[in-house]
Amino acid sequence: MTQAEQIEVSSSLSLGQRIRELAPGFSVSLVVAAAATFLSEHYTAPVMLFALLLGMGLSFLATEGRCKVGIEFTARTVMRIGIALLGMRITLDQMTALGWQPIVLVITLIIVTISVSMIAAKYMGFQRLFGMLTGGATAICGASAALALSVALPNHPQKERATLFTIIGVSALSTLAMIVYPMIAKWLALSPQEAGIFLGATIHDVAQVVGAGYSMSAETGDTATVVKLMRVAMLLPVIVCAVMITRMQGSEDIGKRPPLLPWFAVCFLLLACINSTGWVPVMVQSGMNELSRWCLVIAISALGMKTQLKELATVGIKPIILMVGESIFLVLLVLTVMHWLF
Template structure:
């Protein structure tokens, strides 16, 4: 029995290894380019992956690419929990937390409504709105994993990742200038940057480019937004359960979301050494980059080129609305 199980595991590993290896190599190349040219690593991973999309059509790499785009993605999302601690969130008080809840909720709801008005499926609005309101490419990948299977799902996911990565890079440069223009205090500037820039890395870069106080506040507010990923995933899963007809319904809280919650709770105890936290963050980053490389290999560039103007307008509109809403709430004293 043990021999048979070992044999099956060995055969499965041999089947998945080529696709995973090529995804990892694409991720390594993307990281190298990102470090040397300053563009988002997710964007490089997508573009390099799409250049190798022929590998996912047939041949030895196909099973491993499918596995990487699905299971490795979930692992990366679960490990995001090691970025969170409850004391970090409590340190800024209730006002920034309330601002984050309002901003995330209103942005996602409005995105769903506008997406329907533009003729898209409401799930596309949930995907783009969640990516814009929570944590960029990571949120897009997490929500995609929780949403029901759809013929256009991977295309929508890749478009969203490309959009938020590009917009986040622009925001990292432009938003500190906006904070200075509105004469925001260091704490207010940190709240503004943490509540509006899509990706964690760009939040850190923009915040600490202004001051240490701004960088610290921006990072914690951003982590509050990351914490919103869990309730939004639950909502997405409830939609999936409602749309499933017959057969076994998916669990209310997916396994990767449970992992996210458990790791966040463990990390909040203070028992996790900093070295383990850094290792978990690095593993999460690599898992997500490898997964997005595999997703890129599953998509052809001509499919993304056919999305048209409306999806672009939707994502740009969500980003502009998020900035305006945060500035208004800050002026109201939140």
Template sequence: MSATAITALGSRTRVLMPGVIVSAVVAAAATFLSEHYGAPVMLFALLLGLAVNFLATDGACKPGIEFTAREVLRVGVALLGIRITLEQIASLGWQPVAMVVALVVVTILVSVAVARLLGFNSLFGLLTGGATAICGASAALALAAALPSHPQKERATLFTVIGVSALSTLAMILYPMIAEALGLSPLHAGFFIGGTIHDVAQVVGAGYSMSHETGDSATVVKLMRVAMLLPVIVCAAMITRMRGAEPGSKRPPLLPWFAVGFVILAAINSTGVIPPVVQEAGNELSRWCLVIAISALGMKTQLKDLASVGIKPILLMVGETAFLAVLVLAMLHWGF
């Protein structure tokens, strides 16, 4: 590396570092609160970020916050691939795989259709539907990174993260009671919980609160939903390419680099060569990257913008969550 390049890198680092450090501090505070009070860490990160959003205005922190909300987010999405192995998916057989694919596709398509009926951009339906059907806040952030730029995209992303985090926490409490009331077997209860609750942490909490067998099956089904993130990201990237790049910018790639990283890590993880300690470290790093990124997104958002969304987006997300639960129960009744 030449001296000029080193100097440029050092200068760039000095510009970005204040915003990156502030985002990391907010993420650390959110993690502390989450561990001590039990609420979703993404929700705490958003709220704390909103509380200090003055840091994202013109000042020393702004470039680093912009960088964190964009690039650190993509690193976190790529690292999600280390959660997936082909062996985990194959262990349940072909039928659950087909059912997971069907419920993700149907939920997203219905969400897009309903969003358009309510007068929203179809991409908002893709964002909320993908977050509901796949893996909650992580999917919302990943899809937002792949979707075309839009003046309302950041506000829509934050609203979606808040919505899925709140609904996922509520589902973690209610869905085990529903499974018991319906008399579902441990395996069916695991499929119901893993196929409906948005975030991985809440799936694990709800599943193992019932039984070890339910927790195991719920976790594997949830990871199958996480694996659906890749094809949905590719679809979002294709939409972005079809809509064209913004003036003065390059045309986006068909497969974003973070999606390629997701695939590579999932493939390597499937070979079994990654030690468990490295897998755990990768999962933790992915979680930290996503929490830091959502902290930065919170700092970039004005609370008055979120307060002005109205009742329709709330009804859309609640309806998506209820639809997914009914769809999974119908699948269990008729086909599993």
């Protein structure tokens, strides 16, 4: 047997062994994700929240045994794949169709909300990076942004617990917003387009934006979805800023400086550019979006398994006040900017 053949056989054996190591943890994460999806569809509640809670109920699987390695892989690598595939939701035409005002609105709310969140977090005794995590989740796209920012931020003993708390909080607030914010839009007598801009700029998760928008009218739903996708597009520059902070502050903790643009962020940008060409068939686009959703739900299931319930019970009232305050601040900021721009 030649040396090349020996290397090929060795690689095949290593790959097979790696798959066998990862399969138990990934499989149980997939089962939890499927159960969470079933419950979400039948009880109209956020799938991310169900995935987290079900995962935390199986946290003993991540501490030892055959599932541990696969759960670690799923919470890390599968999460990055799901974030990268979010790029297939966005096109440049969608972002320019409503004119320049919504673009200015989205950029303003992202910068101001995250900045104020970091300052408020520091004032309340947290690290500024926790404010970036909660502020990014509030200002961009809920649980998906929390996951993406968590990956990009420096390693910290409390990072996973902070991420899980942020996902739970932003999912609960997003569900509440889906019910309350359309009432606010009607009370303020906003036009269908203005209501769509308001809902798309304030509700955290994409699914809740769609539900709230189309519950009012088709025009409101269409506008809300496009504005929401503009916020999703801001995920990339925010990730770059988070990684720059990691490069400046995290070199001692993690041994080496991470790349300025992580591979999942590069894939996110490439897929968004490809999707903007209009060459991607609708069936392929829908399939990629569904795959992204499944990857994120599976990853959150694994992340839930890595967290002990008693750890979340120790967070106290301050983080809750911070996230509620961020959501209220975002509503007031959007209404103020809309008053000046529209």
